Amino acid sequence: xxxxxxxxxxxxxxxxxxxxxxxxxxxxxxxxxxxxxxxxxxxxxxxxxxxxxxxxxxxxxxxxxxxxxxxxxxxxxxxxxxxxxxxxxxxxxxxxxxxxxxxxxxxxxxxxxxxxxxxxxxxxxxxxxxxxxxxxxxxxxxxxxxxxxxxxxxxxxxxxxxxxxxxxxxxxxxxxxxxxxxxxxxxxxxxxxxxxxxxxxxxxxxxxxxxxxxxxxxxxxxxxxxxxxxxxxxxxxxxxxxxxxxxxxxxxxxxxxxxxxxxxxxxxxx
Numbered sequence: 001x002x003x004x005x006x007x008x009x010x011x012x013x014x015x016x017x018x019x020x021x022x023x024x025x026x027x028x029x030x031x032x033x034x035x036x037x038x039x040x041x042x043x044x045x046x047x048x049x050x051x052x053x054x055x056x057x058x059x060x061x062x063x064x065x066x067x068x069x070x071x072x073x074x075x076x077x078x079x080x081x082x083x084x085x086x087x088x089x090x091x092x093x094x095x096x097x098x099x100x101x102x103x104x105x106x107x108x109x110x111x112x113x114x115x116x117x118x119x120x121x122x123x124x125x126x127x128x129x130x131x132x133x134x135x136x137x138x139x140x141x142x143x144x145x146x147x148x149x150x151x152x153x154x155x156x157x158x159x160x161x162x163x164x165x166x167x168x169x170x171x172x173x174x175x176x177x178x179x180x181x182x183x184x185x186x187x188x189x190x191x192x193x194x195x196x197x198x199x200x201x202x203x204x205x206x207x208x209x210x211x212x213x214x215x216x217x218x219x220x221x222x223x224x225x226x227x228x229x230x231x232x233x234x235x236x237x238x239x240x241x242x243x244x245x246x247x248x249x250x251x252x253x254x255x256x257x258x259x260x261x262x263x264x265x266x267x268x269x270x
Contacts, residue, residue, distance in 0.1 A: 001059035001194070001234045005051065005074065007044045007067030008243035009222070010163055014039030015244075017046035024084045036164075037066050037091035038084065040243075044070040045080070047242040047265040054269055060234060062196040062227045064248060065131075065168070066090070068217055074242075075191035077210045082186045086214075089182050093175035094218070098165025100174075105130060105141045105163050110156030113138045113225075119153045120146075130168035131222040134254035139222075141169040168221055176218040183214055201226025224251065232258050240268055 016022050016034055021042050025034055034042070044067065051057075063071035069087050072078040078086070103126070108116055116138045117129045127142030127150055139161065140150050151158050165171065188211050195204040197213045199220045204210050231239065232255075239262045241248045252262040 002237045003056075003058050004060045004062065004231050004236045004239045005048065005058035006061065006227075006239055006241050006248050007048070007063035007070035007074070008040065008241065008245065008247050009063070009065030009067045010037065010040065010167065011161060011245075012040050012247055013043065013244045014041070015043040015046070017042035019046075019049075020080065021046045021049065024080050027081070028084045028088050035088055035091035037094075038087045040066060041070050041083070041087045043244060044242045045073060045083075047244075047269075048074050050269055051240065051242065051265055056240065056268060058193065058240070060194045060196060060231070060236065062198060062231075064198055064224055065217065065222050068198055068214060070242065071195050072188075072191075072210055072214065075193050075195050075210075077188050077191045077195070077207070078186070086179075086182055086186065090175075090179060090218075093178050094167065094172060095164055097172050097175040101166070101171040103141065103143050103166025103169065103171050104147060105139055105161040105166060106147050106151060107131075107133075107137055107139045107159040107161060108151070108154055108156050109137055109159065111138060111154045115154060116140065116150070119150045123149045123153075125149070126166070126170055128169050129221060130166075132225045133222070134251045135225060136254045137251065141166045142171065168219065170219070172218055179218055180215055183211060196227050196230050198222050198224060198227055201230040203230070224248075228252070228255050228258075228260075231260065236260055238263070240265055
């Protein structure tokens with residue numbers, strides 16, 4: 001599997017897309033402002049379509065958190081209209097949960113991931129290790145006081161993320177339950193090519209595996225390290241990011257002893 005296409009999550013720039021993607025977004029939200037998560041999804045899918053039209057086809061895909069919906073569409077498991085509706089609902093539910101249970105997320109740069117987990121487990125209040133993005137970057141998520149307590153115990157640089165709430169933490173439990181119901185009502189097809197789960201790095205190749213991955217992802221940690229390790233095991237030589245900011249491409253620099261080339265879609269498209 002030589003080429004992987006990856007789809008970014010929240011924190012990335014977005015847009016309404018064009019053509020078919022824009023039509024699906026407009027049909028879902030009408031003339032209202034496009035919800036942020038849906039704009040990220042639309043921008044990613046639009047770039048994926050451009051890659052495909054240019055003859056750039058992936059052998060395997062993966063998505064970071066929200067990006068898993070774009071990945072599921074890219075492999076043919078989710079129809080565009082269904083994916084748009086699900087992402088719009090995901091945005092609404094997570095924002096409502098964030099308003100009811102305020103919190104945030106902080107990236108810890110240079111802290112040992114094992115120590116981050118231990119510090120989160122020992123802290124008072126709700127806080128978890130939510131994103132294992134690279135060997136050098138772990139994100140914690142939870143209540144503000146608990147975030148501060150964990151940050152004080154650990155060394156390294158701290159970067160507060162510009163997100164609406166404590167995603168991938170127990171503060172999202174009600175939103176996650178509601179998404180279970182939404183996913184149960186949607187038809188999911190067998191993926192045409194493998195999709196790598198961002199929860200554990202496993203290869204998803206059946207309908208139920210894709211559905212399960214989407215069900216558990218809102219509360220589960222994002223283990224992007226496991227995704228990259230799986231790509232390495234599969235012999236991936238090139239990772240293309242269907243996003244505008246290059247966030248996932250930059251993170252690849254923290255993974256040593258590999259020969260994978262990382263590029264954004266904009267660097268590939270004519």
